[in-house]
Amino acid sequence: MAIAKADFIEGMAKGMAVLESFDTERQRLNATLAAQRAGITRAAARRHLLTLAHLGYLETDGSYFWLAPKVLRFSGSYLASARLPRLLQPTLNRLSALAGEPVSAVVLDGASVVIVARSGSNAVLAYGLHLGARLPAHATSTGRVLLAAKTKTEFNAWMKGRELPRLTAHTTVDPKALRAIIEQVRADDFCVAQEEHEIGVHALAVPLRNMQGQTVAALNVVTSAQRLEPRTMQRDLLPLLLEAARELRPLL
Template structure:
C-alpha cells in the first residue's frame, strides 16, 4: 500500500476520467464523466479541460473524446514489455501453421487485455463484435483467457474478485452465477485449459491455456478463437489444444 503522503489525488482523478472513456461511451460530457469517475461534476470538467489542453482529448464545447495521443501509453508498453516481444514469434508461427487467430492476454481487474496478437494467414479475418485487436479489453468471466487467469488465483484472491463484481450476461450462454463460475474454474484448474462456447459472443468458440514462467506462476493466457460455423468445439479442442500446450511449454523459459 502507498503511504497517504505519497498519494497524488489529482493524478488519480485525472486518470479515472481518462479511463471513463470506453467502447460503450466514446463521447462524454462533464456530467457523464463525473458519474463514471466517481468525482464531482466541477472536478470532472476541470480534468476534461486539462486533458484537452494537453492533447489527450478533443471537444466540441460540450462533449469530449479521446485523441490518438493516448496511444503513446500503449505504444510505450508494447515496445518495452517483455511478454509481447517474447510471445509474438510463437503467435505468428501458430497462425501460419493453422490459419487461425491467436492472442496472448493478461488480466486487468474485471477484464482481460490482448497484449499480443497474430494475423490470420491464408484466410480472411473475421471481425468479432467486440473486436480482437491489440489492446482490446474483454470481460474476464465470459472468456476462455479470463477463466484461465482467474483459475490461477488463490482461494482468498478469487473470493475477493467475485465479491467485488457483478457478472454481466453477454449472451444466453454466459455464466453469471458466482457459484457456477467457481465450479467452472475448478474444472479449468484440473484440465489446465479452458474452452468457452458462445459465452462472450454468439457464434464464437475460444480455447485457452495458461502461460507460466519458470517459477510456475501464470503470467498470461494463450488462446485461439474460431467461428462455430467453421469448427465444432470438440474439433477445436482436439485439433488445436496440443499446439497451444506445446507453445506454452516452449516459451516458459522466456517468460
C-alpha cells in the first residue's frame, strides 16, 4: 500500500526493521549486527533495541538482545482474528485425516512463506514447520507455487538481484534453474520439493485460488519420499489436495 510521504513514520519503520532482523539464523543481536541487518546506523539500532526492550518485546543481557514472548501478541492476534486461517482450519483437519499426513496453508511475504494455518494432526512435524514459521520461498513447494502465481514481470522483479541461499545439498541456488522450475510449476499447477529446505522434508503443494482466479495461499502436505513417487502421488495425494482447493475456492 502506497502512502503520502507526510503520513510515513520513519521511526516506526526503522523499529519494525530492527524487530524483523531476528530470525532462525540470528536469534541474538547486538547493536552492530542489528544495524547491518536493518540497514540503519549503529546509534539508531541501539536506541531501537533499548526501546523495544523497555517495551517488553526484547530481552537483553546488556550487550545482546533477543525476542521476548511478548512478540507473540502480534501473531496470536492475527491467528485469532484473521479470516483466512479460520476458513481453512476445518478443511485442513479433514484433509490431514484423509492423507494421514500433516497439512498446512501458507502465504508469501517477500522472500519467505509464512505458515498461517496447519492441521491438528498428531504427526510429528519437521523442525521449523510450526504455525507462524517463516521459510525461504525459493526452497519450498509452497513458495514455488506462490511464485508461479506471479506474472512473469512480477517474478522477474522478485528475482532481480536476489541471492538464493543454499540450505541443504539439494537446494536449487542457480537462478536459471529456479526460473525453469517455476515455469514447470505454472504448467503443472502443483509442485514437489524434496529436501531442499531441510533434510528429510518432502512436500507437495497446490495453489488456493479465490473465485476471481487469484492465488491467495498455497496448500501443502508433508510426507515421505515414497509417497511422492509420481504414480503414488497422482493416485493418493494430489487428488486430495486438488479437491480441497476446489472446496475452499468459494470461501476465499
